[in-house]
Amino acid sequence: MLRMFTPISGTATLEVNSYSLKHTAEWFLAPHCSYVSNGRLIWAAAALGLMIADPDDAGPNLLIGVSEREHDYVRRMVGPGQTRPHSDHYCPAGYAHLQAALAQAATGKPITGRWVRPAPVNEVAAFHAWLILQADRNDPVGDLANDYSSGVRDGDHRIARTPDELLTIFRELSHSPEAYDAVVSAIAEWTRTLPSPQPIRTERIGGDSHYHEG
Template sequence: MTSNNHAQNRGLQKDARAWADFTGTTYNAALRQMGSPLAQGLLGERVSARRLIAALNDHELIGSRGGDPVLGENGFFSEAPWHFNGEIDFIELALITDMLRMFTPISDATTPEVNSYSLKHTAEGFLSPHCSYVSNGRLIWAAAALGLRIADPDGDGPNLLIGVSEREHDYVRRMVGPRQTQPHADHYRPVGYADLQTALAQAAAGKLITGRWIRPTLVVEAAPFHDWLILQAGRNDVVGDLARDYSAGVRDSDHRIARTPDELLAIFHEVSHSPGAYDAVVSTIAEWMRTVPSSAPIRTEPIGGVAHEHEGWGAGAGTVERYEYNNNAGSGMARSDTEAGSLGPLSGPQPRSRGLPPPRGGENRTSDLGRRPGETDRWQDRHRASGRPHEAAIRIPGTERTARDRHRGGM
């Protein structure tokens, strides 16, 4: 046995004795829980039973500090005593801790926003069937032992506010909660979401997690068009109307982030919208191009093409090529005919740049970008917080990095 394994076994034994004394169970029963694959630490180090116990006494908010307990099974200031069955109570706390680890912790300068009672239901949905019930008190307990920021919103209990990303929690809640509309974009997916799902399945099968999970490094990914568009949300015109709808869609993960005008056009084709939305998109992109003359041109999407040989019109034989492009107005296609003449065939389709069809006109100046299917005269029911800064996590494809860009707007 290596010295490292010996130290780990000694740590398990100390935890088992402490847990047995705290819960009134036997040492062997506690040791079995400590050695469970589900308690091995799925996202990070193995959860320490001694640290959990210490949090109930020493924590600045939920610690008893040698007096009467202030945290119970039902939450803060709950008089309901803790219930321990001696079989899976520690395992459940370890799983709750790992579930909380997948979220991005908020900074010390940020006020916690996620209600513990809502978060406990999210934990139940994510961890089921391995932990189908999570009490409010145990969720708070695990968060305190993990070192997350915790705040008491009104001083009465039993619910507290937990310091994890509110946007990420909303994403997971909608993914696992019953009767929820699942997100259509992943920019708010927690960085540990997929890794925890994989590790949970492996541990449930009795396997050991060989590689230790390390939270990915956050890097900055430039998104100047997105930043500019968010700042237009306060305007009282068609561009501001589109910006507000776009901002709400990003916040609610109804669509992805448009880092370029091309991506905004792609979103336009992916979501439901009113006839006036296209005019708003054209006006917005045109203003962006006037504001940033060096911006990349809009590229219409090629969707097909043919080529055939021709004897020529006196200048020699050559190839005539015809390419078809997606019409961004959503009503057909655009064609481009080119002649290669005696110079031979062209190398490929030539993208049409800065060539958006003009706005179609009309009196409807409302963009209505992102209506849910079946809606006609009703906006999406979106919560729009005040214009405080917040973060959107942009996952960079093919890497383990996460980029964050700060923006303001009606989101």
């Protein structure tokens, strides 16, 4: 189960504790496994060579070097009473494979082949990166960027790689006219930074004001 997460390396701060991970493992592996001890979880992390840290006053719980965002995604997907994320950008690379392997093992079929972690791909999403950097501004665009960043972090919506994708996200979510105005302002500001921007369609204008949402 731990292999499906992206390992934390270098000087990154570890944020996932073993006690939380052990419960996530129990929920994910149910009904094939009903109990995972804290010690066994730590042993498995050590066997995989994951970073492990001993925080102050943590008792028997240690910090395990797996992605906190990916762990939160899995916990929300399998944990009882959790609100499921609406986007999969923090889904661990091995999540679907492990689910399929567990289902296959439950039927008595042998598992052949070994899952190989795909090489990381650094996807260029310049508009997303720019919008995230605006979150500290004290203006409507800053408020928009802060809400957008929180939505991406919490899995409430997907990443807007382009201005058009941000408009699509806003059409899918409930929002105020002021929030939409902030979206238009942000897109206009972003467009002015480009040497030759592509046209962007905002809300379509209807033939009658009664048939247009604003």
